[in-house]
Amino acid sequence: MSIEFRAVSYTYPGTRIGVSDIDLAIADGELLAIIGASGSGKSTLLKLLAGFLVPDSGRILVDGKDVTGLKPEDRQLGIVFQNYALFPHMSAAQNVAYPLKMRGIGRPQRLEQARAALVRVGLGDFTERRPATLSGGQQQRVALARSLVFSPRALLLDEPLSALDAALRVGMRDEILKVQRQADIATLHVTHDQEEALSLGDRVAVIAGGRIAQVAPPRELYERPATRAVAAFVGEANLWQGRIAAPGRVALANLDLAADTEGFAPGDVVTVMVRPERIGPAPASGINVFTGAVATDRYLGPTRRVDFAVDGVNVRLHTHVREAFSAISIPPDAIRLLPAD
Numbered sequence: 001m002s003i004e005f006r007a008v009s010y011t012y013p014g015t016r017i018g019v020s021d022i023d024l025a026i027a028d029g030e031l032l033a034i035i036g037a038s039g040s041g042k043s044t045l046l047k048l049l050a051g052f053l054v055p056d057s058g059r060i061l062v063d064g065k066d067v068t069g070l071k072p073e074d075r076q077l078g079i080v081f082q083n084y085a086l087f088p089h090m091s092a093a094q095n096v097a098y099p100l101k102m103r104g105i106g107r108p109q110r111l112e113q114a115r116a117a118l119v120r121v122g123l124g125d126f127t128e129r130r131p132a133t134l135s136g137g138q139q140q141r142v143a144l145a146r147s148l149v150f151s152p153r154a155l156l157l158d159e160p161l162s163a164l165d166a167a168l169r170v171g172m173r174d175e176i177l178k179v180q181r182q183a184d185i186a187t188l189h190v191t192h193d194q195e196e197a198l199s200l201g202d203r204v205a206v207i208a209g210g211r212i213a214q215v216a217p218p219r220e221l222y223e224r225p226a227t228r229a230v231a232a233f234v235g236e237a238n239l240w241q242g243r244i245a246a247p248g249r250v251a252l253a254n255l256d257l258a259a260d261t262e263g264f265a266p267g268d269v270v271t272v273m274v275r276p277e278r279i280g281p282a283p284a285s286g287i288n289v290f291t292g293a294v295a296t297d298r299y300l301g302p303t304r305r306v307d308f309a310v311d312g313v314n315v316r317l318h319t320h321v322r323e324a325f326s327a328i329s330i331p332p333d334a335i336r337l338l339p340a341d
């Protein structure tokens, strides 16, 4: 079952803020992660899909059917919120059974289905526990079981891991993916954690200022960002302004870099993007090897983050090398040219 936004726009009444011209399709069984800065419109998109907001224009389809005018309860979507929203006075099984109760399913049958759903998320021994006696991760799994127990047509995850501590968050990613794969339904996962989006998403959508900036598989998004804004938002990046000097050559201040310049003409002004982990200490000469001096050097445990000054250009690099160095190399295939803003 799929999800589709077709030219969806929404503005909050009395403001000019919202989302514009959203075209997004999430295939059956696919997990699409949405990332964006605070206030970029992630939750607004989710509320439009859930039916808590109605678009000013455009249509939303679930499983090919237009749900734009349907009430939230008629959309048959499983939703997991950041704060879980579990009922404190009910056991885990009663919480999970609640959506079935709303759908008029008899008590013995709904409790049996709820227990089975809890077994699927690894909580078979916790069915009678109240939420307050469960850990954050366990509560999140109860919420996940509750969102899936009525076989929803799609799954919406709104920052489901943000209330958990860092180590648990990483472990729960695998849990979410396992359960999502088992349920095999289109899933929209909103997060502000880039690593979570890259590790969980079949594809990742970046939203900025209420518009989709790019949608791509994680590797493509990281290695081939479409714009400077996406490159800056997803991971760390060196972003320099340069000019195409000749086919295969880019001028960057006083530096002359070998790079793939396809798609650009001599004289074009470009943004030159290089990820810091693609740059490393080098022998004194070679292609795109530059001598200079270390300006700052930070120890990060597994790596060092170094700012290296080359002829007035600051080059940020991440390296495992522990020794001192006085030259770096920027491999031509690590250089990505983007249109200048």
Ligand SMILES: Nc1ncnc2c1ncn2[C@@H]1O[C@H](COP(=O)(O)OP(=O)(O)OP(=O)(O)O)[C@@H](O)[C@H]1O
Pocket (backbone or CB within 6 Å): 012, 013, 015, 017, 018, 036, 037, 038, 039, 040, 041, 042, 043, 044, 045, 192
């Ligand atoms: N009810 C509302 N009335 C007016 N403006 C709103 C309302 N709700 C949200 N906004 C504004 O709409 C924009 C998008 O908000 P949204 O909640 O979608 O952002 P978000 O990307 O989910 O942010 P965060 O990561 O902080 O949760 C923000 O500028 C926000 O202030």
